[in-house]
Amino acid sequence: MLIYDLTLEELSQFLGEHQFKKYRAEQVWHWLYRHKITDFSEMNNVPAELIDLLKAHFHLHALDLVVKHESVDGTLKCLYALHDDHLIESVLMKQHYGNSICVTTQIGCNIGCSFCASGQLKKKRDLTAGEIIAQVIETERELKERISYIVVMGIGEPFDNYEQLLKFLKIANHPKGLAIGARHITVSTSGIVPKIKEYAHFPKQVNLAVSLHAPNNDIRTQLMKINKAYPVEEVIEAIRYYGQQTKRRVTIEYILIDNINDMDHVAVELAALLKGMNVYVNLIPYNEVIEAPYKRSKPEQQLRFYDLLMKHKIKATLRKEQGHDINAACGQLRSQHL
Numbered sequence: 018m019l020i021y022d023l024t025l026e027e028l029s030q031f032l033g034e035h036q037f038k039k040y041r042a043e044q045v046w047h048w049l050y051r052h053k054i055t056d057f058s059e060m061n062n063v064p065a066e067l068i069d070l071l072k073a074h075f076h077l078h079a080l081d082l083v084v085k086h087e088s089v090d091g092t093l094k095c096l097y098a099l100h101d102d103h104l105i106e107s108v109l110m111k112q113h114y115g116n117s118i119c120v121t122t123q124i125g126c127n128i129g130c131s132f133c134a135s136g137q138l139k140k141k142r143d144l145t146a147g148e149i150i151a152q153v154i155e156t157e158r159e160l161k162e163r164i165s166y167i168v169v170m171g172i173g174e175p176f177d178n179y180e181q182l183l184k185f186l187k188i189a190n191h192p193k194g195l196a197i198g199a200r201h202i203t204v205s206t207s208g209i210v211p212k213i214k215e216y217a218h219f220p221k222q223v224n225l226a227v228s229l230h231a232p233n234n235d236i237r238t239q240l241m242k243i244n245k246a247y248p249v250e251e252v253i254e255a256i257r258y259y260g261q262q263t264k265r266r267v268t269i270e271y272i273l274i275d276n277i278n279d280m281d282h283v284a285v286e287l288a289a290l291l292k293g294m295n296v297y298v299n300l301i302p303y304n305e306v307i308e309a310p311y312k313r314s315k316p317e318q319q320l321r322f323y324d325l326l327m328k329h330k331i332k333a334t335l336r337k338e339q340g341h342d343i344n345a346a347c348g349q350l351r352s353q354h355l
């Protein structure tokens with residue numbers, strides 16, 4: 018088992034069962050998450066028997082770097098192989114406010130959105146919490162800098178891997194773990210309604226982003242077949258519920274695709290749908306992929322869409338692209354490699 022799969026409580030329980038004092042767990046975590054050791058033998062203030070015990074039960078190595086691409090804007094994309102040879106990718110973006118990593122949660126994705134490269138690869142398995150943690154640690158090693166923001170927006174649907182996602186969030190946010198502030202973590206979902214409601218009761222202040230991509234069921238079903246199970250009105254209702262429970266603002270993700278969801282009347286319809294809600298819209302110019310027929314919205318239409326939302330008093334941002342030259346859109350490096 019991967020040692021990063023254990024919460025602090027689980028590790029102290031394990032150590033307790035093996036006649037070690039529970040405070041040893043915090044010591045081990047200090048080595049794991051502050052010193053980022055690659056070998057248990059590096060822990061020079063713990064008994065040799067404890068090191069032997071850990072070596073007998075756990076391993077520290079989850080990911081092998083296969084290729085790494087760095088783009089001019091500082092975006093670093095790492096393709097990693099897991100112990101069972103599956104490939105995953107993590108994208109590091111240098112922002113003016115700090116380093117932000119986009120992590121993968123599943124191998125492939127069963128949601129199968131028609132515009133998404135990852136959605137064309139059926140899910141092989143879920144990642145464990147430790148395998149998601151390892152992406153942060155390994156990429157910090159490649160970068161030689163600390164990562165202070167996490168977006169759960171790589172390959173996979175995080176709410177389809179809910180248990181491991183919550184465990185990952187706890188370890189990432191724990192002051193003795195990766196110690197990344199909850200407000201510096203964002204989870205993105207394609208809109209799994211029951212999970213959005215469940216997540217409303219998760220006690221940490223982690224940000225939520227929902228991939229809406231359309232204001233009505235006609236367009237949304239064409240882009241996301243999950244919309245048949247959870248249509249627009251139910252997604253909106255779940256976002257309202259989440260907002261009421263948490264008092265937090267939700268990010269609405271909206272990729273702009275040429276002549277599919279970027280027309281003027283669609284912007285007006287979106288504004289009407291979101292009126293009065295505590296949300297802001299993150300407009301993302303679509304990244305074209307070979308797996309899908311869609312085209313990126315024209316730059317002037319991106320701006321018109323943005324202006325129309327603003328005119329109707331809907332808060333929005335138009336994302337500047339990053340990593341475009343190295344195919345940073347989710348799943349693209351991996352699908353090219355395959």
Ligand code: SAH
Nearest residue numbers: 133170173174205206207228270303304346
């Ligand atoms: N499964 C989750 C999180 C991973 S996808 C979700 O769908 O929200 C993260 C974001 O990238 C989603 O908003 C998704 O719609 C978007 N995305 C996927 N493929 C894209 C592409 N080719 N160009 C731009 N955004 C894309």
Ligand code: SF4
Nearest residue numbers: 126128130133136207
């Ligand atoms: Fe899965 Fe998200 Fe891609 Fe849809 S956009 S196929 S949910 S990873």
